[in-house]
Amino acid sequence: MSGNKSRLKAIQEITSAKPFETEMTQPLKKIWACDVFGLHQMEESLSKSAFKAIKKTVQSGAVLEPSTADIVAAAMKDWAMSKGAKFFSHIFYPMTNATAEKHDGFIITNSDGTCITEFTGSLLIKGEPDGSSFPNGSLRMTNAARGYTAWDPTSPPYMMHTANGAVLMIPSVFMSWTGEALDKKIPLLRSNSAMDSAAQKVLKLMGETDIATLNSSCGAEQEYFLIDENFANARPDLLLAGRTLFGAPLSKGQQFDDHYFGAIPERVQVFMQDFEDKLYRLGIPAKTHHNEVAPGQFEIAPYFESANVAADHQQLLMTMMKITAKKHGFLCLLHEKPFAGINGSGKHVNWSVGNATQGNLLDPGHTPHENLNFLLFCGAVIRGVHKFGPLLRAVIASAANDHRLGANEAPPAILSVYLGTQLEKVFDDIKTGALHVPTSGGLMDLGLSQILQFERDPGDRNRTSPFAFTGNRFEFRAVGSSQSVSGPLVAMNTMLADSLEWIAGKLEAALSNNSNETEAVFAVLKELMEEHGNVIFGGDGYSPEWHKTAVEERGLQNIPTTADALPVLKTQEVIDLFSRTGVFTPLELASRFEVYAEQYVLSIEVEAKLVIEMATTMIFPAAISYLSSIASTGLTLEYSPAGAVAETASAMMASVEQLSEAIALDHFDTIEEHMNFLAKDVCGLMLDARASADKLETLVADDLWPLPKYREMLFIK
Structure with a gap:
């Protein structure tokens, strides 16, 4: 289906749709923190001595003994499994503004083919993701991949539910094998x-x-x-x-x-x-x-x-x-x-x-x-x-x-x-x-x-x-x-x-x-x-x-x-x-x-490539289709937008050509030089191409325009 037909069909579907039906909300007292293994849940499931120790760690940063970690881990596993969890994950925050997680099962198999579940203090405290596959600023090379996640007791574990189960999520720090912080949590704690x-x-x-x-x-x-x-x-x-x-x-x-x-x-x-x-x-x-x-x-x-x-x-x-x-x-x-x-x-x-x-x-x-x-x-x-x-x-x-x-x-x-x-x-x-x-x-x-x-x-x-x-x-x-x-x-x-x-x-x-x-x-x-x-x-x-x-x-x-x-x-x-x-x-x-x-360089380059692709394969064809439709009428009008459309489309493609040449350049001595080139030159060329494309949007017939327009995206809900 062509882009303009997709756009018009989307409008029809949205305007005829009904709000998504959800269950009535439950009282706050009933649902508040019900999926969090916080101090309240710990107090109910731990011995007095274990709870006192973990509370001191959470509130003042005191060292947690391995024996206490074992007790906490066992109680945490029982709580999670009672809510349908079969997996746990150390969730951490690499230098991407996003989150990262690797799921591990509680399952352990026996030699007779049966299975049990296990979650020890050592599994709670430490995980091991690949330290070189996340942004690390040359702290880790591909051949030096080991990284560690470690439980942060000051941030409570919680459950993430899906339609078919749940996962115990354990907030963690993320570091390299050599001890450098690879995340956003360690510097915050420091x-x-x-x-x-x-x-x-x-x-x-x-x-x-x-x-x-x-x-x-x-x-x-x-x-x-x-x-x-x-x-x-x-x-x-x-x-x-x-x-x-x-x-x-x-x-x-x-x-x-x-x-x-x-x-x-x-x-x-x-x-x-x-x-x-x-x-x-x-x-x-x-x-x-x-x-x-x-x-x-x-x-x-x-x-x-x-x-x-x-x-x-x-x-x-x-x-x-x-x-x-x-x-x-x-x-x-x-x-x-x-x-x-x-x-x-x-x-x-x-x-x-x-x-x-x-x-x-x-x-x-x-x-x-x-x-x-x-x-x-x-x-x-x-x-x-x-x-x-x-x-x-x-x-x-x-x-x-x-x-x-x-x-x-x-x-x-x-x-x-x-x-x-x-x-x-x-x-x-x-x-x-x-x-x-x-x-x-x-x-x-x-x-x-x-x-x-x-x-x-x-x-x-x-x-x-x-x-x-x-x-x-x-x-x-x-x-x-x-x-x-x-x-x-x-x-x-x-x-x-x-x-x-x-x-x-x-x-x-x-x-x-x-x-x-x-x-x-x-x-x-x-x-x-x-x-x-x-x-x-x-x-x-x-x-x-x-x-x-x-x-x-x-x-x-x-x-x-x-x-x-x-x-x-x-x-x-x-x-x-x-x-x-x-x-x-x-x-x-x-x-x-x-x-x-x-990340800055990659973001600008992705946008520049999208400008080139969309202008070439979506917007320019729409302009040509409009010109063809005008020409097919055989009518000679005192005023016709055809000339303005042709001129503007040509200007857009000229800017696209300049943009293509600019992002092909790769002879930068420093990353600072590359960033400045993108900020001062490439961003300007993207704006030039956009100015022509946005003018075309006001000239080309509405039923031929391939992209959902601002008025539709912002006002149709």
């Missing part, structure tokens, strides 16, 4: 440990005596698009690149502001409820869902969790989202910019730091000017973003995210910190040495007796800031929707650890000079603000004036592309940061640069 160590020093200097282990927390707001799978199957670009490489602008997009928080389409609502039931069974605290700004775009946001568990849950959420969407006849698009001309998708990472004894150390309370612990930790973040803004830009760098950073829908590629009116005034006062009592937000009074008055927040929000304080946490808004949250969390934890070490040194010196605690804190923060206060900005991050001021007057860096951002990982300042905190060895950091640079 960064949290570094942050805890530095934070303990500061809190002890502040007179705290009972200090529980500190942990960073994360709540990631996930944006995504849903389109019908019938449309997706007719779009090679969506299937292979995750975004539309062609597509004429919509006559009606998001300009009416009528989609955000609008009524959720019934079919999408059914998907959301089914999806969230699956999340609740896995102990993932989905909190909010709604229509996003662009048509066809939606968001789900979970409640806060410890960073390590939140990162695992984020990976699982993306997996379950795609699986459930397919079940409902959708393709879930997590690409940062699947459709040109409307908003792309991000993953706003809400991040804070705290523990069981001091609470959330980024919560200012009602009197932030008197909350010394908060001021120190908030100041540490300010210093970290100023010193390592380019690193924060590097950890969110990808070919996909380049399409949204800096556009009028996402924070710009200049890292700045938004504090809000009240806090900005507090830190300005500290800098000038004249601290005043900040004002509150006041009461919100609409003059309507039926509407209760409430206290306004002391500062507004700023959606143009890439790194904004939002009440009791910071929100890193520039993270891409398809990305793992681990990379950003590693960078934030590590820069915080570095700043807290700096603060501890300064604070200790100030206190040794007989300064009282308050004087010492304000002296340290005054010095911090004098050196790093330039990073605070509360205005419009989209404005051209800010871009100029940030670079020319404040010394901040504007880093527009991944090709510009990734080399930051090779700078001595970043190498030293990760080395002294113990988060990455220089070799491990170099491997990250190599892997992410290669």
Whole structure:
């Protein structure tokens, strides 16, 4: 069947389809974490001594004895098999933003042909995948393949169900035979440990005596698009690149502001409820869902969790989202910019730091000017973003995210910190040495007796800031929707650890000079603000004036592309940061640069090849068919689009020819040179070909156009 007939048939099938029928959702109390082998399930199935030991490991990182691991493994196997599992898997997170898993059976055969099941502590603790078959940045060669997975007890095992059974999934770290981290979990655990160590020093200097282990927390707001799978199957670009490489602008997009928080389409609502039931069974605290700004775009946001568990849950959420969407006849698009001309998708990472004894150390309370612990930790973040803004830009760098950073829908590629009116005034006062009592937000009074008055927040929000304080946490808004949250969390934890070490040194010196605690804190923060206060900005991050001021007057860096951002990982300042905190060895950091640079190159090259293929085999033939149909009428009209179609098709194929020649080039001395060529030349040629193709879409007869159009994909649900 020709492409245009497939498109028209897809429209007919979608508009006549009924929502996928699912069972009525069950009460939350009944399903919550029912497929998770967490502490509650362990307490029910382990001896008191074994449970006490594993609880201590989970909550404080204490070493787990092999004998206890055997007991836990046996109980875990019994629990899993009671739910229908015959297999288990160490699930891990290689440097691909995806997950990896290898399934092993519980089965052991006997010499008499019978079988038993077995799951020992050693099987629980260690697995062995191929270390050279995953992205590793030359840490492993093909002939040096051994790698290990190892159980992470701090992230609970869970069940993944299919129509015909279940698999016990065991969250794990992934390392090489020589001990280097090949995954995203090991650096996250290390960064949290570094942050805890530095934070303990500061809190002890502040007179705290009972200090529980500190942990960073994360709540990631996930944006995504849903389109019908019938449309997706007719779009090679969506299937292979995750975004539309062609597509004429919509006559009606998001300009009416009528989609955000609008009524959720019934079919999408059914998907959301089914999806969230699956999340609740896995102990993932989905909190909010709604229509996003662009048509066809939606968001789900979970409640806060410890960073390590939140990162695992984020990976699982993306997996379950795609699986459930397919079940409902959708393709879930997590690409940062699947459709040109409307908003792309991000993953706003809400991040804070705290523990069981001091609470959330980024919560200012009602009197932030008197909350010394908060001021120190908030100041540490300010210093970290100023010193390592380019690193924060590097950890969110990808070919996909380049399409949204800096556009009028996402924070710009200049890292700045938004504090809000009240806090900005507090830190300005500290800098000038004249601290005043900040004002509150006041009461919100609409003059309507039926509407209760409430206290306004002391500062507004700023959606143009890439790194904004939002009440009791910071929100890193520039993270891409398809990305793992681990990379950003590693960078934030590590820069915080570095700043807290700096603060501890300064604070200790100030206190040794007989300064009282308050004087010492304000002296340290005054010095911090004098050196790093330039990073605070509360205005419009989209404005051209800010871009100029940030670079020319404040010394901040504007880093527009991944090709510009990734080399930051090779700078001595970043190498030293990760080395002294113990988060990455220089070799491990170099491997990250190599892997992410290669992924950038491969992503652009795949897109370029798709542009050539689709333009040549789908769009150009449609234009020729239209010209033939006009010629066959024999009519001579005063105006005919034939000339414009012929001219535009010719221009498109000229751009395609140039693009073909460009991607054939392979004489690059360095990967940096190759990335820059792709960013500055190849991407431009793809846009040239697209401009002609998108113009053809507006000229060629609708029934001849082979690709599902934006209006169909975004508005037909």
